[in-house]
Amino acid sequence: MSASPIIEARREQMFPVLDEHDIAHLKRFGELRPYETGAYLMKTGEIAPGLIVILAGKVQVSQGGGYSPRQDVIQHGPGSFTGELAQLSDRPSLVDSVAMEPVDALVIPPRRLRDVMVQEASLGERLMRALILRRVGLLRAGETGPIIIGSSGSADVLRLEVFLTRNGHPHKTLDSRIDSCAQTLLERFHVATEQLPIVLCPGGQILHNPGESELARCIGLVRKIDPDRIYDTVIVGAGPAGLAAAVYAASEGLSTLVLDCRSFGGQAGASSRIENYLGFPTGITGLALMARAYNQAQKFGAEIAIPDEASKLGDGEGARFLVSLGDGEHVRANSLVVASGARYRRPSIDNLSEFEGTCVHYWASAIESRLCAGQEVALVGAGNSAGQAVVYLAQHVKKVWMIVRGPNLEATMSQYLVERIRGLRNVEVLVRTEICGLEGEANTLANVRWKNRDTGAESTHAIGHLFLFIGAEPNTDWLAGSGIARDAKGFIVTGSEEAHHALATSRKGVFAIGDVRAGSVKRVAAAVGEGAQVVAALHAYLADMRVNGAAEGKVDGR
Ligand SMILES: Cc1cc2nc3c(=O)[nH]c(=O)nc-3n(C[C@H](O)[C@H](O)[C@H](O)COP(=O)(O)OP(=O)(O)OC[C@H]3O[C@@H](n4cnc5c(N)ncnc54)[C@H](O)[C@@H]3O)c2cc1C
Numbered sequence: 001m002s003a004s005p006i007i008e009a010r011r012e013q014m015f016p017v018l019d020e021h022d023i024a025h026l027k028r029f030g031e032l033r034p035y036e037t038g039a040y041l042m043k044t045g046e047i048a049p050g051l052i053v054i055l056a057g058k059v060q061v062s063q064g065g066g067y068s069p070r071q072d073v074i075q076h077g078p079g080s081f082t083g084e085l086a087q088l089s090d091r092p093s094l095v096d097s098v099a100m101e102p103v104d105a106l107v108i109p110p111r112r113l114r115d116v117m118v119q120e121a122s123l124g125e126r127l128m129r130a131l132i133l134r135r136v137g138l139l140r141a142g143e144t145g146p147i148i149i150g151s152s153g154s155a156d157v158l159r160l161e162v163f164l165t166r167n168g169h170p171h172k173t174l175d176s177r178i179d180s181c182a183q184t185l186l187e188r189f190h191v192a193t194e195q196l197p198i199v200l201c202p203g204g205q206i207l208h209n210p211g212e213s214e215l216a217r218c219i220g221l222v223r224k225i226d227p228d229r230i231y232d233t234v235i236v237g238a239g240p241a242g243l244a245a246a247v248y249a250a251s252e253g254l255s256t257l258v259l260d261c262r263s264f265g266g267q268a269g270a271s272s273r274i275e276n277y278l279g280f281p282t283g284i285t286g287l288a289l290m291a292r293a294y295n296q297a298q299k300f301g302a303e304i305a306i307p308d309e310a311s312k313l314g315d316g317e318g319a320r321f322l323v324s325l326g327d328g329e330h331v332r333a334n335s336l337v338v339a340s341g342a343r344y345r346r347p348s349i350d351n352l353s354e355f356e357g358t359c360v361h362y363w364a365s366a367i368e369s370r371l372c373a374g375q376e377v378a379l380v381g382a383g384n385s386a387g388q389a390v391v392y393l394a395q396h397v398k399k400v401w402m403i404v405r406g407p408n409l410e411a412t413m414s415q416y417l418v419e420r421i422r423g424l425r426n427v428e429v430l431v432r433t434e435i436c437g438l439e440g441e442a443n444t445l446a447n448v449r450w451k452n453r454d455t456g457a458e459s460t461h462a463i464g465h466l467f468l469f470i471g472a473e474p475n476t477d478w479l480a481g482s483g484i485a486r487d488a489k490g491f492i493v494t495g496s497e498e499a500h501h502a503l504a505t506s507r508k509g510v511f512a513i514g515d516v517r518a519g520s521v522k523r524v525a526a527a528v529g530e531g532a533q534v535v536a537a538l539h540a541y542l543a544d545m546r547v548n549g550a551a552e553g554k555v556d557g558r
Contacts, residue, residue, distance in 0.1 A: 014133040016126055017079040018053065023106065025123055026053060029116050030108035041082055041097040041105065044144065045202035047220070048093045050109040051083035051127070057103030063095045063144040067185060067200045068172065071143055075100070081127075084134035085168075088113060089298045092202070092220035094144045094170060117299045118251075132295060138170045145170035146219055149182045150197025153371055155357030155443065156209050157197050161367055163212045166263035166270075167221060167306060168291050212262075212307050213327065222305050225331050230319040231257045233538055234333035236310045237475075239266020240524045241514025242339035243293040244531025249337075250300035252535060254542070257331060258302055259323070261309035265290030266341045267472070267515070268524050270363040271385065272392035276414065277524050287365075289524075310340070313482040313510075320509050320545070334545060335538050338479070338492060338505070338512040339531065342472035342522075347380070351438055359445035360438075360466050364389035369396040372465040376401065378448045380435060381469030382409050387417035389467055394424045401461065402429045403450055438466070474516050483507055491518035501537045503530060509541055 018026070030050070035041055041059055042048040044066070052059075059076040073095060076082055082097040090110045108116065117124035138144055146164070150157040152175040164171040174182035176196055185191075189206055191198055199207040201218045216222045233249055235242045238260035249256045263269060271286030280289070298304060312324040319332035344362045346352060352360060361368045364379075369392065376399040379390055387409070390400050402421070408431055409418045421427055430450070436458060437449035448466055451458040474490045485493040485506035492512040495502040503511045511534045514520060514527035 010133055013126075013129050014137065015074055015076075015080060016130055018081065018123075019079065022123055023053060023055070023079070025120055026106060026108065026116065029112040030106045033105050033107050035099040035103040035105060037099055037101050039099045039103075041099060041103070042093040042095060044094060044096050045092050045204075045220075047090060048083065048087055048097075049107050051081055051087045051107075051113050051131075052097070053081040053106040053108070054078055055104040055106060057105075058100040059097050059103060060100050061095050061097045063138065063141065065096065066202060066204065067147055068143060068181075071141075073137075081130075083131065084138065085131045085295065088117075088131060088295070089304070094138055094202070111301075114299055114301050128295070128299060135168065135170075139168065142170060142172045145172065145202065146215070147171070147185075147200040148173045148197055149176055149185060149191075149200070151176055153358065154197070158367065158371075159212075159357060160197065160199065160210075160215065162363075162365075163215065163263065163307075165365070165367060166265065166287065167216075168264075168287075168294070169219070169221065216307055222308060225257070225305060225308070225325070225329050227330060227332070229255075229332070230316070231255045231331065231333040232542060233257075233335045233337055234259065234321070234323055234331055235337040235339055236260075236323070236478075237266060237339035237341055237514070237516070238264040238294070238304060238306060239339060239341045239514060239527065240268045240290065240293065241341070241516075241527035241531045242266070242337070243290065243297050244528040245337050245339060245513060245534050246297035246302040246304070246531075247293065247300060248532050248535040249538060250297060250302035252539070254535070254538060256302040257333070258297065258304045259308045259310055259325070259331070260304075260306045261326070262307055264294040264304070264306060267343075267385070268527075270365060272364055272388055274388075274524060275416070286524075310478050313479055313484070334509065335541055336510045337534055337538070338476075338484075338510065338516055339514050339527075340475040340478070340516050341527075342474050342515040344468060345471050345473050347435065347468065347470060349435060349438055354443060355438060355440065355445045355466070358443045359440070359464055360468065362468055364392050364467055368465070368467075369393060372397050374398055375465065376461070376463050377465045377467060378403055378435070378450075378461070378463050379467040379469065380404075381467075381471075382406060382412045383469060383471065384414055384417060386469035387413045387421060389469055390427055391417065391420050391424070393467070394427050398426065400424075400427045401450075401463070402427055403433050403435060404429060404431045405434055405453070407431055435466070440464075472515065472522070476516060484510060484512075487518045489518075491520075492516055493518050501540075503534045503537055509545070511537055 061073040064070045176182045232254040235258045246258045268286040269290045273283045275283040309326040314322045316322040316332045320334045324330045378401045380403045382404045432453045436451045440446040448463040449460045476490045513530035
């Protein structure tokens with residue numbers, strides 16, 4: 001973990017030593033436990049009992065092992081503690097911690113650790129910072145977590161990499177074509193090239209080209225949902241709107257479950273740099289901003305299930321609502337917040353799907369920029385997200401051809417981005433232009449054809465990667481048959497006269513926030529604001545239900 005200079009510079013914050021005063025405060029949150037020499041305090045792939053503060057003795061923390069070489073991370077002595085973000089939310093450990101001599105320790109279980117964060121402000125802040133920095137260290141080192149083995153750049157390897165990256169989970173990819181360790185592992189497990197990719201999980205399991213849900217379950221990112229529990233509120237979507245609602249709802253004492261079918265952060269998590277969000281004058285990557293919100297929601301005790309997809313909204317048994325999940329599970333709640341946002345539209349190009357996942361992209365992150373480094377790329381779109389992606393890609397590629405349907409950028413893009421794009425010498429903006437064909441074979445794009453909409457003049461360019469940012473449509477198909485009113489484009493209508501609240505839908509107890517809401521301002525700040533605002537409405541609704549609606553279901557049946 002010492003590899004990164006940034007981590008080295010923040011070592012003291014990453015591995016703070018608590019004094020007697022701190023430990024005295026912590027004692028009421030945990031219990032004392034001895035460990036013999038050689039005993040595991042934490043084991044990779046297994047759920048640890050919590051954050052463990054060393055009172056006497058020494059503990060060695062290491063990562064890797066199993067399928068990759070073991071590396072020492074740090075040795076803890078009295079006053080240090082072992083644990084990182086996984087222990088905040090009861091997830092399997094990413095490292096081994098072993099007693100090197102008899103150890104006396106204070107074990108603080110995850111639920112009580114969250115109490116520390118809230119009740120002991122200054123100490124909680126130091127612990128939280130250390131947990132986050134430790135996760136950053138593990139992510140940068142890339143020596144723990146699942147190992148993906150496959151052909152780098154293939155659609156399935158990319159899919160798995162994007163999933164783990166977007167969920168802030170450490171992992172490593174070994175390119176089966178050039179990496180000798182990959183060859184050795186494939187021979188050892190008798191895996192043929194046609195069976196790639198495979199994923200080696202820290203618990204020893206081998207998954208053959210798994211879906212995101214199968215992988216998440218194997219590495220303990222998501223668990224079975226308790227079907228008997230009735231949550232005060234279930235929030236569908238962990239984008240900025242959903243996470244903001246989770247932070248406010250959980251911090252104000254509502255039992256809260258957040259579901260997301262993909263990753264935390266939503267569209268904002270895909271933004272290479274957000275510069276117009278209040279309080280970040282130098283800008284911040286969407287993933288970094290959203291990771292903070294995700295950790296903050298967990299700190300206040302919100303449960304987060306990713307990936308879990310809401311597939312249907314029905315009536316609850318003993319609760320107001322029953323949300324069906326993709327794999328036959330369901331969850332019960334007394335109120336529902338729809339924050340399922342929007343997704344990028346796909347243009348109607350005949351053979352588009354042939355190149356999706358490998359050469360046609362809807363995000364521009366480090367993973368995609370690595371694939372097209374030094375090449376010419378084409379990008380379609382003229383909104384702010386397209387502008388950001390152009391600015392980001394221009395740093396990594398030889399040239400960006402920006403394809404714009406309209407007559408200029410000014411009508412659809414913030415002025416600061418328009419000016420920045422003008423200043424980039426390797427970006428050429430083509431207005432009144434549209435893509436008219438893609439050429440290539442075996443999922444590999446070779447040429448992109450576009451035409452001028454006024455003159456009809458066509459040209460063909462040798463381009464291997466196409467980025468599409470052409471406006472969004474709402475993620476509301478799962479609400480079909482739910483009785484929730486939507487507008488002609490599928491966005492949820494809120495605030496009608498009968499609804500009694502600006503964010504209330506046509507169905508009592510169901511609220512909609514963020515991009516999924518008809519008439520919403522499609523911005524991070526607006527989504528976050530609505531997430532904060534909706535919690536007051538939830539309180540009012542649940543209080544009313546307690547008084548008038550007991551017959552329809554008990555409130556929070558924990
Ligand atoms: C590349 C890009 C750059 C951007 N840059 C900026 C910027 O600089 N500044 C700015 O203010 N705005 C920016 N935006 C817009 C901003 O990101 C959005 O307005 C904001 O993310 C909307 O938040 P949301 O929570 O409402 O929805 P989303 O961010 O869309 O999140 C919705 C979440 O719901 C999940 N979901 C959907 N359906 C289901 C289901 N059935 N079950 C479970 N989960 C589901 C999705 O997986 C997703 O995570 C950008 C957008 C993009 C795409």
